[in-house]
Amino acid sequence: MPMTRDPAADARAPKPATEATRKAHAALAARLPLDDDADFARAERGLLRRGVEAEVLPTAAPGTVNPSLWRQARLNALAGLFEVTEGVYQVRGYDLANVTFVRGARGWIVVDPLTAAETAAAALRTLREHFADGRPVTAVVYTHCHVDHFAGIRGVVTDEQVASGEVRIIGPEGFLEHAVSENVIAGTAMSRRALYMYGLMLPKGERGHVDTGLGRGVAGGTWGLVPPTETVSETGTELLVDGVRMVFQVTPGTEAPAEMNFLLPDQRALCLAENCTAVQHNLYTPRGAEVRDALAWSGYIDEALRAYAPAADVVFASHHWPRWGAQEITAYLTKQRDAYRYLHDQTMRLANQGLVAAEIAEELELPPGLADEFFLRDYYGTVNHNAKAVYQKYLGWFDANPAHLHPLPQVEAAQRYVAYMGGADAVLARARADFAAGAYRWVAEVVNHVVFADPANQEARLLQADTLEQLGYQAESGPWRDFYLTGAQELRQGTPNAPGLRTPVQPDVLRGMPGAMLLDFLAVRLDGPRAATRSLRLALHLTDAGSTHLVELSHGTLHHSAGEDAPGAVRLDRATLARLADDPSLLDAALADGSVSAPEAGANDLRELLQLLVAFDLFFPVIEP
Incomplete structure (x- = not known):
């Protein structure tokens, strides 16, 4: 008996890429050297043991994924244990971040023990299986106060080891205050938004979550926090940790409110925490957080370039893969420094010429020499929303247009917009024509009014979902893709109905x-x-x-x-x-x-x-x- 199709189910199913999306992908692919394999050589260099979670993605991007983001996803999928330099090793691809292991005189120094105890324990197990030396963990270093760099702590140490002094826990000044406050005062709102930003409710695959840009995805598991037993408050502080010299550079207010880089002078290795990675980072994170200081960020990279890079043969970070050699290190840090400074200075130049945040975001582009570097592409942060962040830091939400000083709230404004435009049917008729023409940004803005004027309008919800989906397919930024696709999913399936489900204080x-x-x-x-x-x-x-x-x-x-x-x-x-x-x-x-x-x-x-x-x-x- 032939199966009958359910038109309603078909309407709610993810769609393929449209011709407009495929053309957008082809145009981007023509502009970028996607066949440049230098990053793949860097990401594979020093491989000692392939990770159990390693996944090989096809070279060709599917039509539903931005080809540049797909390239980044292929790089982030290279999981395993890697040698950075003698005595310094990383496990990559087990979690959103990397965990670094430094061989000490007696045991292992663990740098940034991931998001979950399970992934941290798996990384430590991979290290021990390779070296088979039974060396204990003697210290943990938190480079900064974001959850993917400390919450796996109990996968590598116990409370008893810390309490006895057997294991030192070292972090930047202000670590505990900021690690706690970011997960409490705005914890529920941030958690809800993080579900969007990291695609945590999406299926994994070419029509769902592919990559965050910063790493494959956020690991689930057991979350923990062990406070530092000692903190670093001044740049130039040198500590001897299990026989290893570590010289610290404190960088507050950059990628995190409490953060630090460090140099291993004897290994000639410089850890850049999350201040320099293989993406343009967020000056404003879409999950919500305080706006970051682009000027200070650029200044701290400049300090690292001048004071620490000359003593290093390799730089590595809490995400992605290292860079080796003085010439490559200098070029990398110089361009990272210049990118954040350019975003800052040019945003404020345009603001002082009278442009508002949305206008600046449309006009601003990184210049040649920066825009063509893959490690400054919009995989995580974007020029568009980072420019708005700089504007917000100095001038706030108001653009000085009196019409925007006291606008109507969303629902009332939406109802009036729809009425002015001739009613929902008239709006949707025009929106469908614009969708066919590939004008997805405009369709998303217009149909959003219909959804907010009447959230029960299924035709509007499904058209808005199809529109957000194409915007997600086109996005080079992992978080933008996940935001768009999660919005499409909830428009089709409804906002999850789980009253009483909260984010408890851990x-x-x-x-x-x-x-x-x-x-x-x-x-x-x-x-x-x-x-x-x-x-x-x-x-x-x-x-x-x-x-x-x-x-x-x-x-x-x-x-x-x-x-x-x-x-x-x-x-x-x-x-x-x-x-x-x-x-x-x-x-x-x-x-x-x-x-x-x-x-x-x-x-x-x-x-x-x-x-x-x-x-x-x-x-x-x-x-x-």
């Missing part, structure tokens, strides 16, 4: 979080309008942190200050406070089992405060109101 984050930071997080969760007419004061003693905080509710705001422990204080640990904030109904049980100790008045005040907090569900709508 136990390791709680252990590293000062009590004051936890209370700041609760202040963000306070329902200000509902709390505006309420007032209370209570003393909270956080038993595991050993700190007492005087908490005041005033005019819809929550204030706290350091205080002294007193008999009337509410006593509980940070994990219990975080759990009660998520579910205030647990307070009576906590009082009964002793995990909360409080006089009646203090318990009542705590109950009132908890009931004024809101919970943040992870799957809030993005592509619909």
